[in-house]
Amino acid sequence: MKAVLLIDFGSTYTKVTAVDVDEGKLLGTSASYTTVATDINEGLHNALALLEKETGPLDFAETYACSSAAGGLRIVTSGLVPNLTAEAAKRASLGAGGKVLRVYSYQLTEDDAEEIRQINPEIMLLCGGTDGGNSECIINNAKIVAAIPENFPVVLAGNRAAARTCETILRESGKDVYVCPNVMPQFNQLNIDPVQKIIRDIFLKRIVQAKGLSQAQSLIDDIMMPTPAAVLKAAELLAKGTENTKGWGELMIVDVGGATTDVYTITDGHPSKPGAVLKGLPEPYAKRTVEGDIGMRYSAHGIVEDAGIARVCELSGLSEEKVEEILELISTHTDTLPNTDEVRRFDYALASLAIEIAVTRHAGTIEEVFTPMGLIYSQVGKDLTKLNCVIATGGSIIHTTNTKDIVSHAMFSPRTPNSLKPLNAEIYIDRSYILASMGLLSEHYPDVALNIMKKELIHGD
Amino acid sequence: MDKKTMILGVIGSDVHAVGNQILYRAFTDAGFNVVNLGVMVSQEEFIEAAVEANADVIVVSSLYGHGELDCRGLREKCDEAGLKNILLYVGGNIVVGKQPFDEVEKRFKDMGYDRVFGPGTPPETTIECLREDLKLN
Numbered sequence: 001m002k003a004v005l006l007i008d009f010g011s012t013y014t015k016v017t018a019v020d021v022d023e024g025k026l027l028g029t030s031a032s033y034t035t036v037a038t039d040i041n042e043g044l045h046n047a048l049a050l051l052e053k054e055t056g057p058l059d060f061a062e063t064y065a066c067s068s069a070a071g072g073l074r075i076v077t078s079g080l081v082p083n084l085t086a087e088a089a090k091r092a093s094l095g096a097g098g099k100v101l102r103v104y105s106y107q108l109t110e111d112d113a114e115e116i117r118q119i120n121p122e123i124m125l126l127c128g129g130t131d132g133g134n135s136e137c138i139i140n141n142a143k144i145v146a147a148i149p150e151n152f153p154v155v156l157a158g159n160r161a162a163a164r165t166c167e168t169i170l171r172e173s174g175k176d177v178y179v180c181p182n183v184m185p186q187f188n189q190l191n192i193d194p195v196q197k198i199i200r201d202i203f204l205k206r207i208v209q210a211k212g213l214s215q216a217q218s219l220i221d222d223i224m225m226p227t228p229a230a231v232l233k234a235a236e237l238l239a240k241g242t243e244n245t246k247g248w249g250e251l252m253i254v255d256v257g258g259a260t261t262d263v264y265t266i267t268d269g270h271p272s273k274p275g276a277v278l279k280g281l282p283e284p285y286a287k288r289t290v291e292g293d294i295g296m297r298y299s300a301h302g303i304v305e306d307a308g309i310a311r312v313c314e315l316s317g318l319s320e321e322k323v324e325e326i327l328e329l330i331s332t333h334t335d336t337l338p339n340t341d342e343v344r345r346f347d348y349a350l351a352s353l354a355i356e357i358a359v360t361r362h363a364g365t366i367e368e369v370f371t372p373m374g375l376i377y378s379q380v381g382k383d384l385t386k387l388n389c390v391i392a393t394g395g396s397i398i399h400t401t402n403t404k405d406i407v408s409h410a411m412f413s414p415r416t417p418n419s420l421k422p423l424n425a426e427i428y429i430d431r432s433y434i435l436a437s438m439g440l441l442s443e444h445y446p447d448v449a450l451n452i453m454k455k456e457l458i459h460g461d
Numbered sequence: 462m463d464k465k466t467m468i469l470g471v472i473g474s475d476v477h478a479v480g481n482q483i484l485y486r487a488f489t490d491a492g493f494n495v496v497n498l499g500v501m502v503s504q505e506e507f508i509e510a511a512v513e514a515n516a517d518v519i520v521v522s523s524l525y526g527h528g529e530l531d532c533r534g535l536r537e538k539c540d541e542a543g544l545k546n547i548l549l550y551v552g553g554n555i556v557v558g559k560q561p562f563d564e565v566e567k568r569f570k571d572m573g574y575d576r577v578f579g580p581g582t583p584p585e586t587t588i589e590c591l592r593e594d595l596k597l598n
Contacts, residue, residue, distance in 0.1 A: 081509040132466070132494070133514040187496040187510050277476065277501055369501070371474040372525045378501060 003027065003058045004445070006437035007044065007065035008227055009034055011072070012258070013395070014043040016051050017437035018058055024448045026456055028055040029432050034069050064440045068227035072099035073203055076121040079105055079183075080128035080137045085158065087281055088183040089127040092157070092192035094288045096199035097226030098123070107137055108144040120150045123202055125195065126166065129159030131185045142166035146173035153202050157183045157195045178202065190282050200225055228288060230439030231255065231393075232264055236286050237442045238391075238453050239266035245450050249388040252422065253435065254355050254410055256394040258334060259298040261291045261358040269364060269382025269420075276366060276377035283364075283382045291358045296350055296396040297334040300327055307353040315349035318342060338400075348406060351397045356409040364420045379420070385412060387422040391457060393430035403429050404460035427460035465517045465595050468510045470498030473531035477524040480553070484522065487584035493591070504535050508542045517595055518548035520587070521574075528555030529568070536573025548594055550587065552578030 002022045008015040014034045018027040032046035052058060075098035079086030086105035093100050101119055104112055116124065124145060128138040138158040145154060146169050153176040156166050163179050170177045178201075181194045203226055224230075231253065241247030250267035269283050293302030304312055304327055312323050326346045330336045338344040364381025392398070392407040400406060404427050412421045434456055442449040467488060471481050478500050485497045496514050498506055507519050519539075523531060532551055539547055551574045556565050562579045569577040576590050592598050 081513050084509055084513050128513075130496075130514045132463075133516075134512060135515070184513070187498075187514055277499075279501070369474050371476060372527070373476055376474070376476055376501070 005060040005063040008436045009067040009069040016047045066227045066230040073226045074122045076102045077125040085127045092195040096196040097229030108141045125155045127158045131160045135162035142169045230436040234435045234439035235264045242446045251389045253391045259295040261294040263362040276379045280380045289362045312349045316345040351406045352409040359410040383420045385423045387425045389426040391428045428457040464494040466494045468516045468519045470502035471500040471522045475525045476500045491588045520550045522553045524553045526557045549574045550576045
């Protein structure tokens with residue numbers, strides 16, 4: 001037996017997963033509260049003690065970790081046009097596993113500078129202009145950012161003709177500068193991989209230390225990536241497979257958390273309707289979106305606001321007064337567990353709507369356009385109608401009993417016929433909460449990670 | 462000398478893709494850096510592309526007769542977006558029915574277009590105008 005330990009330092013829980021890579025099987029999982037304020041090792045030791053109660057003493061040959069502790073990887077981005085380079089910058093940061101706190105477009109102002117100073121991000125990503133295109137904007141923005149006294153690293157991924165000028169301006173202010181190829185080298189062409197690689201390097205170099213994670217480093221071979229990046233890796237592996245084993249094909253993962261809901265899709269999302277015209281920015285094959293206002297506790301208000309209280313009542317079977325009462329309770333006491341029948345029904349409605357809203361925002365849309373030449377379809381974003389499977393994860397839903405019902409809200413609905421959500425995908429549930437760990441494991445043992453996922457993700461029947 | 466950058470597209474709900482491809486090829490072969498937005502392009506898309514790419518000229522095609530409605534206001538929006546003095550060209554079957562071309566030309570010039578081309582204009586004519594207006598000769 002060769003045991004490998006995978007650790008996910010989450011904002012609330014430190015989750016550990018033990019795998020036997022010789023046998024290719026899961027040994028056990030456990031979780032304990034994250035202790036980033038004191039010593040992060042405490043939480044880790046507690047989780048390990050729980051794990052070994054289940055598995056017996058283990059001697060780990062290798063240990064890998066990912067982290068979203070202490071607020072995740074906090075990124076501020078700026079670009080030129082909101083729909084173009086500003087959007088490209090946002091997508092690059094989200095795909096790298098970042099928490100995007102603010103997206104600026106056009107010229108930054110003095111007020112924006114003050115706001116950025118207060119946010120004090122861990123990475124500032126400056127974009128704008130295609131190669132050979134507009135350079136005024138990014139040079140202006142570099143000057144504004146250079147004048148901010150806080151010392152955060154800046155990643156430059158805009159017009160290459162302006163890169164050197166911006167680099168000089170920022171270096172003179174004493175900031176660390178990383179120059180990357182443009183996120184949008186030509187109009188409507190995305191190039192986000194190099195930026196994501198740099199973001200991950202910075203994460204390893206600077207942020208692991210700053211977040212008190214380095215205390216744990218003696219135990220760990222490598223803190224490799226932010227947790228969402230690990231989940232995205234797992235998703236890609238599961239979709240594509242390895243040289244030896246076939247994957248599941250195009251898929252979606254929905255992660256419903258207390259504060260946010262993340263959606264990941266692995267598909268090019270090209271139109272399935274014949275003759276549809278594709279509009280807007282090209283979509284990354286592996287795409288992550290984060291809904292900051294959709295979550296089961298801290299962001300419960302956001303769900304009710306978006307869906308309307310009537311739908312919460314309809315799905316939960318509770319009266320309007322009751323819904324308001326429970327909403328108040330859970331958003332002030334975010335550690336409320338679904339211990340009563342009413343809270344369970346309420347949580348069922350919340351989780352269903354969180355998935356419905358987050359997937360609707362992630363999915364592309366199709367519109368009928370009547371032209372003098374007849375009916376034309378115009379598609380924006382990813383067509384997800386042909387996806388093979390939808391996988392649900394996240395502490396707040398993997399323990400529910402009617403999970404399949406909840407997750408079925410990710411599917412196409414006649415309520416929103418223009419939203420290109422999956423038509424008849426299979427539903428799977430990540431009951432043992434292993435996706436992030438398997439993303440980590442896939443760096444060194446892709447076949448083992450793939451087989452464990454195929455075994456441990458439960459078909460939602 | 463640096464290549465001049467052009468934004469090319471068919472405006473409105475127009476899906477005439479063939480002419481668009483021919484123009485794209487002709488302008489590229491003539492040495493322009495062409496950002497082709499294809500068919501069904503809104504005024505906003507033309508402008509956003511021109512801002513990002515720092516374009517020298519926007520070439521708008523319209524073939525389905527609704528050009529007059531689709532093209533109105535583009536100059537004003539360019540001004541608003543800071544694209545001062547960008548060249549605006551328009552061409553194709555840009556109005557309904559058969560109207561005298563000099564009237565049509567005047568109407569579109571009043572809307573702020575620098576050059577107006579009628580049906581059947583060969584790309585060479587437009588390229589000549591571009592060279593003249595962008596002082597490439």
